[in-house]
Amino acid sequence: MENTGLVLLLAFGLSVLGLMVFIWSMSKGFFGSNSGTGANVIFGKDEIGLVEDPAVENTAELQGDVGETSASLSVQEIKDRQMADASSALPAFAWITGGVVWLVLASFAGLISSIKLHQPDWLTDQAWLTFGRLRVMHLTGVGYGWSSMVGIGVALWMIPRLLKTPLVGAKYALWGALFWHVGVILGENAIAQGYSAGMEWLEIPWQIGMLFVVGGALAAVPLFKTFANRNVDHLYVSVWYIGGALIWFPILFFIANLPGLGSGAQGAAMNWWFGHNVLGLWFTPLALATAYYFIPKVLGKPIYSYNLSLLGFWSLAFFYSQVGGHHLIGGPLPSWLITLSIVQSVMMIIPVYAVAVNHHMTVGGNFKAVIHSPTLRFIVLGSMLYVAASVQGSMEALRFVNQTTHFTHFTVAHAHLGNYGFFTMIMFGAIYFIMPRVVGWEWPYPWMISAHFWLVTIGFAIYFIGLSIGGWLQGRDMLDAAKPFMDSVLVTIPYLKARSVGGSLMVLGHLVFAVHFILLALRYGSRKTEVVLAAPFIEKLIKSRVKGA
């Protein structure tokens, strides 16, 4: 029907126009004091220029990368920040530790699943060890266990610093961590026993899933309570991303889990509306908030442009909610819906480009700093892979590319580029910065940070390149009517083996990271700091060790 196209065309044109007018008026300060000039209020002139990274071995080297400075600090600034860190230490510790536990467990589930694809007769005696369940346990473990928990933990730690106010209502966040963790444990158990809701990203039965809604909402309470008591006028860009994510996720997850809502083709549309939004409106903003905080923090330079931040945030919020339909190209859904999702997927280039330019202009000229700063090394790599993953995603949404890549391992490689290359790398970097402040101890063995970085980076490169090539060949073979289906399976085997090799290196890297994390929490090693920010219970836990040292 011609009218469908016309209506869609007008709706698209009008809404994009509206978005641009909105962003323009924000940047002109029509909505209050968050204007471009207001952005400089809290950044004292003589304070710009000092580098910072608690995980760094030699600060002088890092400072050398960005140039000498005469910057200095005020007593009040430091006191405020110590109060802020003390207020968020315990909830941040609880959420991040939970995340690290799931990172290790889910990595093993992923590695075993990967090996099973080329050794199908391995570990088939137990039902819960079969591929169908273990792969889902991997996805649930990394999605809801690692990514969500560490993302919330890092956000909780940043909030009081960004709002220059001690975290109000930290106990809500602690309860939230408990609910969430129990939710992941019960969810993984349900899946292991075969109780899956059967929709991707929503496999956890809704009765258990409700724990995430409660846990996520409880984690959002301190954000809003602290927000109400904030001591800053200007909301730094990270606050928008964190606020957006903590509002979007409980709503998305609640609606997607409502029992009996949508079945058949409608169910599929709803499934991917949620499935893609959980990536773009939950993981992505949490990781971007983190990158936006730590890149300028480590370098001691302000973010390049407030206007670009505005554009990046609002266009993400605007375009992302409609892109999920590209998972159903060629499926039993109206063409106009799929067409809109393809267009919006390509429009995602706008926020990605805005963030990329903003980060690049901030790091620009100081790239040498990644040699000395572990935090920056992980986060800059993660930010680069954000651009790669997003542009690749926009291309995959186009019909002629999707034709080849759909239903192949190429999509799996793409998913890992997003959630591992981008999200996980950024979180690793953030943890290297945050944990010394939370525990009041410096990372005991810097060589372990290097080992971690190179293991996961080389491992992931093998994983991604191998699986992308294998997936593409698989797609070409599946489209070739002259070839039997088995050819498209056999062609992937060497690439699946490469994936297992890369995956093994990644798991090894995670073990190095987790061991180092535990050593730090228990305050091993010789690199001690004088002032301890840890919450009382951690204090008590490790008191004997400190006395002995």
Next chain:
Amino acid sequence: MKPVSKNQLKHQSSASQLRELTDPDESANPLPWYITMAMGALFMWGLFYISHAYMGVNSFEGDNRTMEVAAVAGAAGPAIDGGEVYQGKCVACHQANGGGVPGVFPPLAGSEYVLGKAEKLAAIPLHGIQGKLTVKGATYNGMMPVFADLLTDAEIAAVLTHIRSQWGNKAEAVTEETVKKVREATKSHTGPWNGDEDLSKL
């Protein structure tokens, strides 16, 4: 607030905390021109894509399909897919790789019966086999079921053509006529072939 030097603070705070500076902020640089250009280009592409996308005559047909496409696919009656017949009737014993199960079910890959005379091969699914059978030097003593009533001549021809072209096998296609001829010629035979003994006479 008054800025102080690092030394003045040292007795109050740890060295690593003193290293740290104020939290980051944003400069007020305008949007670079290339961002604006890119936005304009993407917007125009979006308008172009929507206006040129095929929206379908009826939403109920699904993405990018039309009633004509659906009708043609149904009416033409797709040619019988030998691979699908194999998946349905043969794969349980002879396996997806055509290798059979050593000592129990004979292989089809490289089998002298599969690669041999089309008439002899066609007789096997039509009547089945029971008794000692030698394939590629190994002896089997199992039972091959009868498919004469389960599959049409066209389906038998399709699946035989399929197994003669898979797993490295290369032999000419088996036609529906051949199967029909064999069915007629062996109509009087009752019960399965008695392994090597009967098959060697065909």
